[in-house]
Amino acid sequence: MAMPAAEMLDRMRAVVGDRAVLTDPADLEPHLTELRGLFRGKTPMLVRPASTEQVSAIVRLCWESGTPIVPQGGNTSLCGASIPFEEGEEIIVSLSRMNRVREIDPLNYTMTVEAGCVLQNIQQAADEVDRLFPLSLGAEGSCQIGGNLSTNAGGINTLRFGNARDLVLGLEVVLPDGRIWNGLRRLRKDNTGYDLKHLFVGAEGTLGIITAAALKIFPKPREEVTAMAAVSSLPGVIELLSRMRLATGDQVSAFEMMPRFGIEISVKHVPGVRDPFDQPYEHYALMRASAGRRNSGLRELVEETLAEAIEEGLVLDAVIAESEQQVKDLWRIREAIVEAQIPEGGSIKHDVAIPVSRVADFIEQANAVVEKTIPGARPCPFGHVGDGNIHYNVTQPVGMDRAEYLARWGELNDAVHRIVASMDGSISAEHGIGRLKREELAHYKSEVELDLMRTIKAALDPKGIMNPKKVVPEG
Ligand code: FAD
Ligand code: ZN
Numbered sequence: 001m002a003m004p005a006a007e008m009l010d011r012m013r014a015v016v017g018d019r020a021v022l023t024d025p026a027d028l029e030p031h032l033t034e035l036r037g038l039f040r041g042k043t044p045m046l047v048r049p050a051s052t053e054q055v056s057a058i059v060r061l062c063w064e065s066g067t068p069i070v071p072q073g074g075n076t077s078l079c080g081a082s083i084p085f086e087e088g089e090e091i092i093v094s095l096s097r098m099n100r101v102r103e104i105d106p107l108n109y110t111m112t113v114e115a116g117c118v119l120q121n122i123q124q125a126a127d128e129v130d131r132l133f134p135l136s137l138g139a140e141g142s143c144q145i146g147g148n149l150s151t152n153a154g155g156i157n158t159l160r161f162g163n164a165r166d167l168v169l170g171l172e173v174v175l176p177d178g179r180i181w182n183g184l185r186r187l188r189k190d191n192t193g194y195d196l197k198h199l200f201v202g203a204e205g206t207l208g209i210i211t212a213a214a215l216k217i218f219p220k221p222r223e224e225v226t227a228m229a230a231v232s233s234l235p236g237v238i239e240l241l242s243r244m245r246l247a248t249g250d251q252v253s254a255f256e257m258m259p260r261f262g263i264e265i266s267v268k269h270v271p272g273v274r275d276p277f278d279q280p281y282e283h284y285a286l287m288r289a290s291a292g293r294r295n296s297g298l299r300e301l302v303e304e305t306l307a308e309a310i311e312e313g314l315v316l317d318a319v320i321a322e323s324e325q326q327v328k329d330l331w332r333i334r335e336a337i338v339e340a341q342i343p344e345g346g347s348i349k350h351d352v353a354i355p356v357s358r359v360a361d362f363i364e365q366a367n368a369v370v371e372k373t374i375p376g377a378r379p380c381p382f383g384h385v386g387d388g389n390i391h392y393n394v395t396q397p398v399g400m401d402r403a404e405y406l407a408r409w410g411e412l413n414d415a416v417h418r419i420v421a422s423m424d425g426s427i428s429a430e431h432g433i434g435r436l437k438r439e440e441l442a443h444y445k446s447e448v449e450l451d452l453m454r455t456i457k458a459a460l461d462p463k464g465i466m467n468p469k470k471v472v473p474e475g
Pocket of ligand 1: 149211
């Protein structure tokens with residue numbers, strides 16, 4: 001740090017108050033590592049501003065002293081983006097005190113919130129005025145909207161409502177030199193040149209700190225139908241999705257796939273999870289369709305489509321939830337897959353997106369490559385097939401040493417990502433690039449694309465203080 005540490009500390013305290021600057025190792029601990037424990041960082045301090053003006057003053061101080069910053073939301077992105085490096089040079093700016101809903105405008109179908117609002121609280125605030133904020137993901141109880149926007153988060157409703165990028169109308173951002181850009185417009189149409197907000201969406205804090213966002217909200221659905229189907233083949237899962245979309249007039253709001261292995265380990269390891277079918281099947285789809293009014297006929301449409309598919313042999317068995325409890329039980333199976341993998345040993349992850357029509361082909365090719373690379377490894381491809389975002393996780397072979405297996409993470413990633421690239425897919429569909437995939441990104445983007453990324457970074461952050469050495473590969 002260019003400024004002596006003690007002086008920096010004093011000046012930060014003068015901006016946000018003594019209690020909003022953390023230096024005690026015990027207080028810092030949860031902010032230096034992530035759930036997966038891949039990296040462990042160090043920092044001289046964590047600062048907790050309470051207003052945009054305070055963020056601006058903090059960033060200006062860092063700009064003038066050349067002090068690097070890591071913005072941090074809920075710290076759930078798990079690719080090293082939200083924590084500092086081991087050298088301990090960056091200060092962490094946590095947005096968690098900036099958690100006010102500034103405005104809800106039900107008539108305009110918008111709400112304006114501060115960046116540190118926890119996603120679940122935003123959903124609740126919308127619900128209270130009979131509206132829906134559709135972004136929904138496993139980490140919604142702890143991730144923040146600033147983090148969601150900075151990673152362009154998706155989740156189970158992406159199929160119908162798009163990802164974070166599609167849900168934002170305006171942003172307020174503190175730029176790397178401390179200036180505040182107020183782009184909090186709540187307009188559906190604005191054709192006045194470059195759409196600057198989209199630069200900051202998915203930038204993982206490398207271009208500035210998002211302090212507030214104007215978001216779209218939607219009419220709250222009045223009727224929801226949840227169903228789970230056992231499907232006869234992997235391509236059949238995609239065929240069923242397509243048919244459901246057609247039959248319901250695109251009212252499918254979520255469509256998730258699960259393999260037998262996922263169901264098996266969920267039932268085995270997670271209390272309360274039950275297989276809804278009385279015999280095992282290879283492939284499953286869990287879906288939800290939503291309508292704007294009660295007794296809309298949606299349930300009949302879902303029933304008919306499933307019945308036809310059963311007649312043709314596309315679907316082997318199906319259940320439609322009859323009660324709130326059954327809805328919860330079905331979704332519980334899908335959620336349980338995440339934790340059920342842990343007791344099965346090491347798991348090598350691939351967070352990928354493929355064109356929906358190629359998902360089955362991708363999984364078949366990837367499974368073959370896995371078996372060739374590490375015989376006996378157990379693929380657990382599950383997730384948001386509705387938007388082509390598959391969690392292609394691979395659990396270690398039974399009896400293999402965990403560390404020995406995990407040491408092959410890079411090798412397996414390379415092999416699987418090559419298939420992804422051959423299908424014009426993405427090697428990061430949810431968690432971002434951070435530091436985990438930064439070097440790898442250089443292999444999958446063209447020189448032109450990399451050059452554009454570096455140009456944008458240099459233009460907005462010429463001193464390179466904003467989340468340095470993340471996302472944008474070295475030139
Ligand atoms: P953090 O992890 O704190 O930060 C993410 C990045 O954004 C970092 O680079 C950080 O520096 C930057 N950042 C944070 N706040 C700001 C800000 N205000 N301004 C500028 N930069 C900022 N993701 C999905 O997309 N879909 C899913 O379905 C999904 N499911 C998940 C399930 C579980 C159980 C877990 C643990 C994670 C899941 N994720 C999913 C990943 C993660 O929740 C998302 O990436 C989420 O958007 C991260 O938000 P966060 O507040 O935790 O951000
Ligand atoms: Zn996911």
